[in-house]
Amino acid sequence: MEGQVSTGYVLCRPPGHHAERSEGAGFCIFNNVAVAAAAAREVYGLKRICIVDYDVHHGNGTQHIFEGDEHILFISLHQDSNYPLHSGAVTEQGTGQGEGFTINCPLPPGSGTGAYKAAFERVVLPALEAFRPELVLVSSGFDASYADPLGAQILSSQDFRWMATQLKAIADRHCGGKVLAVHEGGYSEVYTPFCCLAVVEALAGTSSGIIDPFLHEVSNWGYQRLQNHQDAAISAAERPVALLKNKMQA
Numbered sequence: 001m002e003g004q005v006s007t008g009y010v011l012c013r014p015p016g017h018h019a020e021r022s023e024g025a026g027f028c029i030f031n032n033v034a035v036a037a038a039a040a041r042e043v044y045g046l047k048r049i050c051i052v053d054y055d056v057h058h059g060n061g062t063q064h065i066f067e068g069d070e071h072i073l074f075i076s077l078h079q080d081s082n083y084p085l086h087s088g089a090v091t092e093q094g095t096g097q098g099e100g101f102t103i104n105c106p107l108p109p110g111s112g113t114g115a116y117k118a119a120f121e122r123v124v125l126p127a128l129e130a131f132r133p134e135l136v137l138v139s140s141g142f143d144a145s146y147a148d149p150l151g152a153q154i155l156s157s158q159d160f161r162w163m164a165t166q167l168k169a170i171a172d173r174h175c176g177g178k179v180l181a182v183h184e185g186g187y188s189e190v191y192t193p194f195c196c197l198a199v200v201e202a203l204a205g206t207s208s209g210i211i212d213p214f215l216h217e218v219s220n221w222g223y224q225r226l227q228n229h230q231d232a233a234i235s236a237a238e239r240p241v242a243l244l245k246n247k248m249q250a
């Protein structure tokens with residue numbers, strides 16, 4: 001915010017997005033990304049901050065903290081009916097003044113490259129273009145990777161690299177490239193490092209030269225393509241984007 005760097009990655013533990021205002025949950029004590037958003041509001045007076053959460057679990061804490069606030073757009077892609085159960089339905093779209101500024105896209109278990117690309121192209125990116133963020137915050141969890149013991153999605157490091165590249169491009173267009181990614185879940189000790197490195201490389205615009213030795217195998221799995229039931233879930237999440245667009249035009 002003070003112009004020293006445009007992009008940051010917060011490699012923190014514990015994660016934060018399940019923490020509510022007054023209690024921890026789901027390995028989280030303090031909601032790190034929410035603290036960052038609140039500081040950007042209080043200290044720097046920003047009026048349009050987005051938080052994109054691609055952790056495999058729903059960011060219930062972040063949603064609840066800001067669901068009544070039209071200045072903070074929260075978008076979550078998560079595995080339908082994982083932890084916390086009964087949280088993050090597509091019908092949860094914000095409350096009061098914040099109605100339209102919460103977007104949930106629950107994806108069926110087994111979602112991979114095609115589903116996440118479609119969700120980004122039809123839900124996340126159009127919402128961000130309409131919102132024109134002054135700061136892009138990311139809840140960067142890697143438990144949607146194919147190797148994660150707590151999730152059932154099948155993403156590769158290349159998919160995380162692609163999502164980070166899209167978010168950086170949004171930030172370049174709207175807010176001088178200001179992206180702050182905050183580490184969330186990711187429980188495969190073997191594979192999380194390759195996914196996180198891919199995001200850091202994408203945000204920094206550099207390459208470490210380190211090769212993901214598992215990429216070829218996972219990216220060639222058959223069900224990486226968008227499936228009909230995944231397409232239907234994404235179509236349902238296009239409706240809240242239409243609501244957001246109406247709110248932004250009002």
Ligand SMILES: [Zn+2]
Binds near residue numbers: 055056057185
């Ligand atoms: Zn998680």
